[in-house]
Amino acid sequence: MDKSHKTKRISSQAVRTAYTVVALSQLLLVLASESADITDRLGIALPGCPDSCHGVPIPYPFGIGRSCCLSEDFEVSCNATTNDTYTPYLFGTAAILNISILLGQARINYPVSSQCYNSTTKQVEYNRNYAMLYGSSFSFNDNKNKFMVIGCDTLAFANFSDGQDYNWVGCASRCSSLEALTNGSCSGLGCCQTVIPKGTTVIGIDFDPRYNNSDDVQSFGRCGYAMLMEDDGFMFYTTYITTDDLKGQKMPLVIDWAIGNTTCDVAQNNRSSYVCISNNSVCLNSGPGYLCNCSDGYQGNPYLEDGCQGLINFSLTPFLNSNL
Template identity: 30%
Template sequence: MKLLQLYLVILISLASAATSQPIYARPGCKDTCGGVRIPYPFGIGTECYINEWYAVDCNSSVPYLPAINNLRLLSLNLENQTVAVNVSMNSDCLNPVRNNTQILSVDLGASPFLFSREDNKFTVEGCGNAVILEQGNLVTGCSTICQNQTTNPRNNCYGINCCQTTIPYYLKTYNIDTTGLQRPGPGGVCGSAFLVDQQKYSGQSAFVGNSFVPISLRWTLRLEEIDERYCPLMEREDLYLGNGTNIESYKCTCSSPVEEGSPYLTNGCQRVEACATCIGECGMNGTSGNITCIPTQARGKSSTVGVILGVSISIGVLLLVSTTFSLYKLIKKTKDKRQKARFFKRNGGLLLKQQESAEEGLVDKTTLFTAKELEKATDHFNENRILGRGGQGTVYKGMLTDGRIVAVKKSKIVDESQLEQFINEVVILSQVNHRNVVKLLGCCLETEVPLLVSEFVSNGTLYEQIHNETDEFPMTLNTRLRIATEIAGALSYLHSATSIPIYHRDIKSTNILMDDKFRAKVSDFGTSRFVSIDQTHLTTLVKGTFGYLDPEYFQSSQFTEKSDVYSFGVVLVELLTGEKPISVTRIGEHRSLATHFMLAMEEGEGMAVFDRRIVEDGGRGEVMAVADLAVRCLNLNGKYRPTMKEVALELERIRASYVPSEYGFEKLKYNGGIEEEMILLLSSDDNTPSTSMC
């Protein structure tokens, strides 16, 4: 019976192979988002794209390119190697009073994208002239003749209130200078200047009420990024960047014009549906341009000999396949076992065993999970289980067989040169025991990349609580003082109370989690490092998050405990102001929250930047004391900053001196219900770790 079932599966597979569908995405990956086809080398989800530049986020069925400023993706063309995106335009249609002068458009930086010279045109609408500049040098421009009229059909952009010109070569970045562009008198058209995809430049004049225009980007691939084994046909093109420089770009194409799919994938190119079941010749129709099938005359009925021969061959194939399948299962099981052992050794498993055996106190301190356990816990790392993605990897929510809810972090890559450091971190972080530090439960080393298992923290991040406050958890002054004290106590513990000092190196409000009782927990030690007692600083590649990064560390790559103090100072300012670390509304040096706050304090205008909600809570003296502490933490010279232990003690003192305005009580809502908790005026939640935590 089983052999018959297998035989039917083979016949169905052979039938389906004749009508194979074109493959656009890697196995297990989506190939569309909001009606937009996303073919490989682009992809949606982890390991679905060729590299990070080609990652696509599909939020609310709208595709975005997170690697280049989250530009909205409109369409993709594999043949031309172009992607159409929405970019902001330089126009006074939305704000006629604003004076547009040399506004920087999109900077593609180190990305593999270029502004397409074939598809884009520089367009000026209004009265006067505008130019494109690249690093101060003129690239192109055009002038218009002013004529008062309220409309201007875009397909007649020939010089009156509108002009167009091409760009002479591919660009990486540009500035648009509109100082010569004037808005005509009453009833005249808006003044706008932008680079736009000429195929999409149609309709009424000026994208009125719209701040974006479609633009075409040319994407490039290096030869080493393409797997030539899967590429039916490969082409090379030199793209001119001006000043005598070129970029080599390679692409794959299907071997036949009647094939569809991604030529960068195994068997990605397949005959189009019109040809899939064609018995005869299939090709382009010269008149219509469509692919048509020209069938041959039907063959006569099969002879009896042919039927017998076919059945005999089928039975033989069936026996051969069943034997091969059994051998395949045996070989696969043996191969998987050897592969797990190889991964365990490569990921530092033997080193972990050596370190545990070297010190009696470390034996069985680190729990080793199996790959099968974590696959079952995370439903085979289902996308629905993703809690978040970061620079170091993806975090999944899982449930172990004993019912514990955990967070499983899957690293992106393995740096074999850092394996000893990684194992040291696992061993020591497994022993870190502080109520305001996320507990590391163990790891799995028998997978291609190491998996870290930690406790699950349920109420999101501090960033979400500050910037998306809900009635369930009001961010009162007393609450913010408690959270700041908890974070400072945890960092003080890591810096000075552990057997080896730990520098976090990426303190930010998104790395502070809130548990079921809304207590702060420091998380994400993916970039943290241990420092021996005789080291004064740690020299590494610059890592961290802009807006929180210590200016001294950014310049010298020398990380000290005072660098964590600076990052904590930014978090402290977030709690005081309710503002984000980098603002899109402020301009210049005020875009940085730290700089904006320091300038306000220097000018004696600190109260103006504080969050209205905590000012209304009273406690002006405590707010100013916390602000003064934040100023000390943000000192540009690290040696003048306090230590985290000093910061924690000062916050304890400030919190003890603060009396909440409502009879010494703060109303907090937990789990949908309201319960009144008395706030101890002399600090009921002492964050100084006990000796049992060491």
């Protein structure tokens, strides 16, 4: 084969490859646009019901108002706050950050408990928190949450229960000087953390009064804190010790939710109460109850009629092999 013929063939292949790359790019843009259009067209709330509160999507079985949710457990209130914005609340007081239909989870804000020494009155001021989800459709997620304690002389306990058995978990946070503290992960100096039991529906937080109770700790920071919170991405800062920034604050917390207290096999035998009503939906056992997901190749809300819509699904391999 002469050099010019070989060069011509390479040039022809390069042109075909370039055309293929352009065509594929355009095709992928069309597919991405189509997927976005499907997502935009899919309803997430019951017909006639608001689907968001101040930009936070509220998908069914959750709903704003009793007539828009599956049950009282899933009722969301959309209330005005002091700065004239609206915030979605679960249980009346827990601000909702987001809700996942796919995972059966919700992220909410949960208050920080505190133990602060008042050097003037020589008294310790407590702010303890208690939460009870027992008997509801919710439980505290044991994989994404940790019990955390922050302070230089703080011992705190959390009482966890599934409504029947009770477990106490303790965590002590100590430090001899501020110089020993560094910003970063919760390593044990100024901050400690521990796991929580699976299936927890009740939590109560308390402090050991023998700690953080004198002027000896005043130079290190007068407050100790304890909280159940989502630990993903949490960073410890020395200002948590030197300031009162955490006092009265709220931290993100992940709760699991499920439908009812029966398995999929049992629920599917009672069609009048079974809630995976969309075509192309599947039932998944989850905790004491079940969840609904769209089947592979579909997306949307399986709790709504025709809530799961199909996506374009094919392989590009044959196209690539025949054009390169």
